[in-house]
Amino acid sequence: VQRGRIVAAAEVEQSYIMIKPDGVQRGLVGEIISRFEKKGFLLKGLKLFQCSKDLAQEHYKDLKDKPFFPTLINYITSGPVVCMAWEGVGVVASARKLIGATNPLQAEPGTIRGDLAVQTGRNVVHGSDSPDNGKREIALWFKEGELCEWESVQTPWLIE
Ligand code: GDP
Numbered sequence: 001v002q003r004g005r006i007v008a009a010a011e012v013e014q015s016y017i018m019i020k021p022d023g024v025q026r027g028l029v030g031e032i033i034s035r036f037e038k039k040g041f042l043l044k045g046l047k048l049f050q051c052s053k054d055l056a057q058e059h060y061k062d063l064k065d066k067p068f069f070p071t072l073i074n075y076i077t078s079g080p081v082v083c084m085a086w087e088g089v090g091v092v093a094s095a096r097k098l099i100g101a102t103n104p105l106q107a108e109p110g111t112i113r114g115d116l117a118v119q120t121g122r123n124v125v126h127g128s129d130s131p132d133n134g135k136r137e138i139a140l141w142f143k144e145g146e147l148c149e150w151e152s153v154q155t156p157w158l159i160e
Pocket residue numbers: 063068071072101102120121122123125126127129
């Protein structure tokens with residue numbers, strides 16, 4: 001409600017961020033969530049979830065002709081993932097910067113992949129690549145009622 005007065009609703013976007021099975025297995029859930037929390041984005045949805053092959057294939061449908069597609073689907077379905085919806089102005093591009101390059105060896109130090117991973121096939125986290133894909137992916141991974149509408153008391157201390 002208050003945010004509506006501070007920034008125009010049209011500027012606010014959402015990104016689907018997912019901690020992949022290696023991030024969960026390696027005990028990096030808190031570390032990764034913490035980076036988005038500390039940056040100042042707003043968490044609107046969060047769940048631990050074991051996804052089906054069908055859902056993984058739909059999520060990565062643009063990559064279905066790539067040679068690594070079958071191994072990618074095996075990887076994403078190999079254990080629970082943490083599904084998140086993060087909201088804010090510019091969150092999609094900013095989250096991609098926080099995450100770092102697809103290949104963790106090329107990702108800058110200070111990014112999640114740059115700090116916490118060594119291989120493309122185990123790069124610990126996903127982030128939407130456009131606001132439209134943010135919408136598409138959040139609708140794909142979350143059911144009606146799973147997102148929370150709330151305002152953070154921090155907002156006036158984050159946005160002038
Ligand atoms: P992202 O947007 O940075 O996650 O990268 P892409 O959209 O290009 O690819 C999606 C995911 O597929 C990556 O995060 C990796 O997990 C996986 N991937 C991409 N390229 C390769 C590859 O060459 N080999 C393998 N094994 N996995 C890949």
